[in-house]
Amino acid sequence: MAIEFTKYHGLGNDFILIDNRSSSMPVLTPEQAVKLCDRHFGIGADGVIFALPGENGTDYTMRIFNSDGSEPEMCGNGIRCLAGFLADLEGESRNKDLYHIHTLAGTITPQLMADGQVKVDMGLPRLLAGEIPTTIAPAEEKVINQPLEVAGKRWEVTCVSMGNPHCITFVEDVAAIPLESIGPQFEHHPSFPQRTNTEFIQVVRRDYLKMRVWERGAGITLACGTGACASLVAGVLTGKCDRTATVELPGGPLLIEWSEVDQRIYMTGPAQRVFTGNITSS
Numbered sequence: 001m002a003i004e005f006t007k008y009h010g011l012g013n014d015f016i017l018i019d020n021r022s023s024s025m026p027v028l029t030p031e032q033a034v035k036l037c038d039r040h041f042g043i044g045a046d047g048v049i050f051a052l053p054g055e056n057g058t059d060y061t062m063r064i065f066n067s068d069g070s071e072p073e074m075c076g077n078g079i080r081c082l083a084g085f086l087a088d089l090e091g092e093s094r095n096k097d098l099y100h101i102h103t104l105a106g107t108i109t110p111q112l113m114a115d116g117q118v119k120v121d122m123g124l125p126r127l128l129a130g131e132i133p134t135t136i137a138p139a140e141e142k143v144i145n146q147p148l149e150v151a152g153k154r155w156e157v158t159c160v161s162m163g164n165p166h167c168i169t170f171v172e173d174v175a176a177i178p179l180e181s182i183g184p185q186f187e188h189h190p191s192f193p194q195r196t197n198t199e200f201i202q203v204v205r206r207d208y209l210k211m212r213v214w215e216r217g218a219g220i221t222l223a224c225g226t227g228a229c230a231s232l233v234a235g236v237l238t239g240k241c242d243r244t245a246t247v248e249l250p251g252g253p254l255l256i257e258w259s260e261v262d263q264r265i266y267m268t269g270p271a272q273r274v275f276t277g278n279i280t281s282s
């Protein structure tokens, strides 16, 4: 049996999108996803995203497997790609710009904008240690500028959940961070029982941050939407940036806003279709 897929990327964070609307179970296993994400022996991607029927009154459900086969709660770049994919699937029958998507992080609402960008209501950031989760502080406390020993060095970290866990550290120069060697040590640090995504942030201006990321389950990626949102929140909590800022990632910029009105995070960025193909064996 052949399974059709479409490859999308959001600022180089790339995904294999599968039309899974006729079943509430993903048509591929995590093991198959790992093979398809392989950049030498597969299609190559940071993850596989499934568009499933909506749950809890939503339009659709998103599920995603990282390239290591683990299942994260949310994916910011991925949900923009999903919105573009759904618009393509619906074609001329599409009658809305805004989708309510059920995810493991709750309902997330991406909106297709007239200029081709996708603006996403990413919901409320979660700040308590127990919600991240991390054992750096007691469960009911926030983790802001707390010391963490990684790779023989003391880092000051701030932790934020956007449904998935993020550990943020501010540095002088993101280019000088040896991401490949220290990224895994953050990801698997015993203080993060569900592992963590890790963002290194350089504050260029109060409204302009530079970011490099080591993603849980995917390693170095060119962009991470939830990571950019979590980093802006960390920047505000530590007094380093404004509530609206551009976050420059290796794959390009995202505009992030932490609304003073409803306290929700809004992320705006692109979603780009790359090609379509068929998986005949996996």
Ligand SMILES: N[C@@H](CCC[C@H](N)C(=O)O)C(=O)O
Residues within 6 Å of the ligand: 013, 066, 071, 072, 073, 074, 075, 076, 077, 078, 164, 165, 197, 215, 216, 217, 218, 221, 223, 224, 225, 226, 227
């Ligand atoms: N790249 C994504 C995040 C994907 C999930 C992450 N690797 C995790 O395990 O939490 C984004 O754009 O948010």
